[in-house]
């Protein structure tokens with residue numbers, strides 16, 4: 001069961017919208033950009049009708065983890081991920097933004113996708129079969145699908161407004177953006193990729209390939225004015241393979257979207273509109289995979305908006321807790337409250353991405369100003385043993401859905 005309804009789009013009429021991508025809604029905030037990752041999911045180049053609850057949080061918090069980790073290689077665009085540090089104009093939207101948004105430095109995006117490949121898959125594998133090369137890079141003969149390459153390669157692509165990006169050679173990239181900038185982006189792409197792969201492999205995940213985006217600031221000097229933007233080494237921008245299921249010589253199931261792709265193949269969707277929606281089991285499994293990738297790679301728990309139930313055999317009332325600000329649950333016992341508080345602090349200790357102050361949040365029938373809502377349908381609550389994060393009796397992650 002799923003904890004919250006997915007956020008498929010945001011609409012903040014008091015803010016100026018800068019753009020909307022397949023996944024992100026972008027707003028202008030003074031000189032900066034507010035980038036909000038929604039729960040939209042795309043497959044075969046279409047945004048599907050169903051979202052994956054919390055996917056936007058996984059993408060944001062995983063990117064934040066990597067941005068930090070790569071900070072000594074290249075400057076990044078993150079100004080703040082802690083909603084409390086966002087400007088006052090954004091505070092009315094704190095609830096929606098928490099955990100899934102970044103205030104970013106506005107840059108001029110370089111119009112190529114910087115792809116790094118360590119394994120032969122996807123469009124790289126297709127091209128290799130026809131030409132023995134990928135994006136102008138000649139590879140050894142006799143490689144099989146999903147084989148590891150002798151060393152990671154840089155294979156840029158143009159950014160298509162719609163449909164597939166088109167692979168280009170390094171020379172073509174140089175014609176588009178200049179030789180110096182291409183060389184700099186190639187070096188950065190491979191450095192970031194290598195570091196990411198090393199870390200991921202130690203966590204049992206192979207990053208077969210990925211794409212980075214860079215932006216320019218100031219005068220756009222390739223040596224000093226390049227900034228890493230967008231998202232970094234997420235399941236959306238990369239092919240993650242579970243290391244224990246890696247077998248070259250065919251397609252390796254991807255870590256995250258495999259259930260979605262399998263389902264779409266199974267219903268024989270013709271990959272044309274109208275786009276299908278996904279059954280709840282596929283949504284749930286996909287969500288679990290995104291969260292697992294985040295946990296494994298970052299060693300953190302997904303922060304903010306997670307609902308906790310604190311209960312004990314002696315405590316008949318559950319406390320409904322989120323790591324959000326404000327609101328008080330008047331229905332829970334002090335025992336439940338202190339259990340829950342401990343759980344939240346435990347989460348915060350393992351999660352530097354957590355941006356919120358722990359506090360007791362509303363119970364499902366308590367309004368945002370703390371007043372009780374009129375009686376109405378209660379969310380359905382379900383405890384799953386696998387959701388127990390602390391191992392301590394009485395503290396469980398819970399999921400709920402509207403009753």
Ligand SMILES: Nc1ncnc2c1ncn2[C@@H]1O[C@H](COP(=O)(O)OP(=O)(O)O)[C@@H](O)[C@H]1O
Nearest residue numbers: 021022023024077104105106107109215229230
């Ligand atoms: N710091 C930044 N400055 C300017 N543009 C950015 C920055 N970070 C990300 N972007 C742009 O924001 C958009 C992100 O939205 P997304 O949903 O990921 O788009 P897409 O459908 O192109 O993948 C991309 O077009 C990306 O180039």
Ligand SMILES: [Mg+2]
Nearest residue numbers: 021022023230
């Ligand atoms: Mg994108």
